[in-house]
Amino acid sequence: MAGRWRLTSQRLFALTLGAMVVLIAIGSVAGAVILDRTADVSNRLQDRVSPAGTAVVQLGAALVDQETGVRGFLLSGDRQFLTPYTAGIAAERELVGRLRGLLADEPVALADVELVARGAERWRTGFAEPLIAAGDPASPLVESGRSSFDALRGRVEVLRSHVEDARVAGRAALTDARERRDTIFVVIIAALLAGLAAIAVLLQSAVLRPLQSLQASVRRVADGDFEHHVPAQGPPDLAELAADVEAMRGRVVSALAESRATEQQLRRSNADLEQFAYVASHDLQEPLRKIASFCQMLQRRYSEQLDERAQQYIAFAVDGATRMQALINDLLAFSRVGRVYDNVADVDLARTLTRVRADLTDADVSVAELPVVQGDPTLLSMLWQNLLSNAVKFRRPDVPPRIEVTAVRDGSEWVFAVADNGIGIEPQFADKIFVIFQRLHPRDVYPGTGIGLAICKRIVEHHGGRIWLDAAHTEGARLCFTLPATVTAA
Secondary structure, three states, X not given: OHHHOOOOHHHHHHHHHHHHHXXXXXXXXHHHXXXXXXXXXXXXXXXXXXXXXXXXXXXXXXXXHHHHHHHHHHHHOOHHHHHHHHHHHHHHHHHXXXXXXXXXXXXXXXXXXXXXXXXXHHHHHHHHHHHHHHOOOOOOHHHHHHHHHXXXXXXXXXXXXXXXXXXXXXXXXXXXXXXXXXXXXXXXXXXXXXXXXXXXXXXXXXXXXXXXXXXXXXXXXXXXXXXXXXXXXXXXXXXXXXXXXXXXXXXXXXXXXXXXXXXXXXXXHHHHHHHHXXXXXXXXXXXXXXXXXXXHHHHHHOOOOOOHHHHHHHHHHHHHHHHHHHHHHHXXXXXXXXXXXXXXXXXXXXXXXXXXXXXXXXXXXXEOOOEEEEEOHHHHHHHHHHHHHHHHHOOOOOOXXXXXXXXXXXXXXXXXXXXXXXXXXXXXXXXXXXXXOOOXXXXXXXXXXXXXXXXXXXXXXXXXXXEEEOOOOOOOOEEEEEEEOOOOEO
């Protein structure tokens, strides 16, 4: 199915957006052209044709004022009646000039304006001016002048008719332009809607549907169905993503198979460890107990017959057997961390430490407020027991041991510290002290198997924490460790 798509989803997006941009640009240009055309028609009608119609009416009135002024002067002989005549001439000339500008693109009406202007001028030179000069109301020019003026008014009426025709044509053109504008806008909107619909369909089929299929397949694999194959669908980039997810699923399946094999090996190893623990706790210790017991019996029964060297050899044998038992017991305790002792409960560390302090009769222990944490009660008791016992064991000669226990909340964990005033630990041994059976002092000076801090490290790490030596503390030793702060302080 992926083969049918030749373009990536990004290129599909780019093409669809480009098509939308082109469509919008074309619509914008067409809309701008039709709006400009509509504005031109409207402006011509409002700014030129309509004012020209008004000017034609005013021109007719100006000519009538001239004829009325001449007639009034002839009837009365008073030159005051010539005032409308002179004013009419000025108005006529101003209106003719305005009409020439307003009707510049109307050749028929413009020609009528010129005919009216020339006719008015002929009427004045041929009739009005001679009659005014003669002042004779009975002159034969009166009647011929009236006929000439009637012809002039007829030309004005023709001009008005042509201007009205231009107004009607302008209104029709404006209506037509508005209809074309509305049609184009409807087409643009329809094209935009169709483009959006096409983009939605394209995105649904090319991107969203393959993504939904990929999401469903990935969720199915995430829910544990690792045998479900993730199909490659959609554009090449989405198909490549699906192929990457399928490759990752294959690696997860391989890793899961390896982990299962490792788990089986660990189970066999744990079974062997259990068997070893059983043997170590029973079969291995039985010969040691017999060796120590018979050596002690030999020493008691034949002590008078044995010389000093034999007595020393017997002591060496008893000490070796006893130390071997101690090593086996400590090794068993180390192996039981996280295997035998693995309960999870709320542990009050203050109460646990109080029980441990009861065994330290000669130590001054200062304890801060301790929290309640989740863990194995037995292991946490062993942790305090080993830390406090070490602080007492490695005391300074003739100096009473003093131990300070603190706890500080640091985000999602508690930071504990056990500081003493003993002999201290050199910083270069900060890592060695947590290694099993590693000793820093001779056995005859400080007894023990050297496993105490190794057990502490295993207990702390089993609870999700870490343990270290504070190298900055020089007045004795200061061991720090952390535990998760899953429960508030007590």
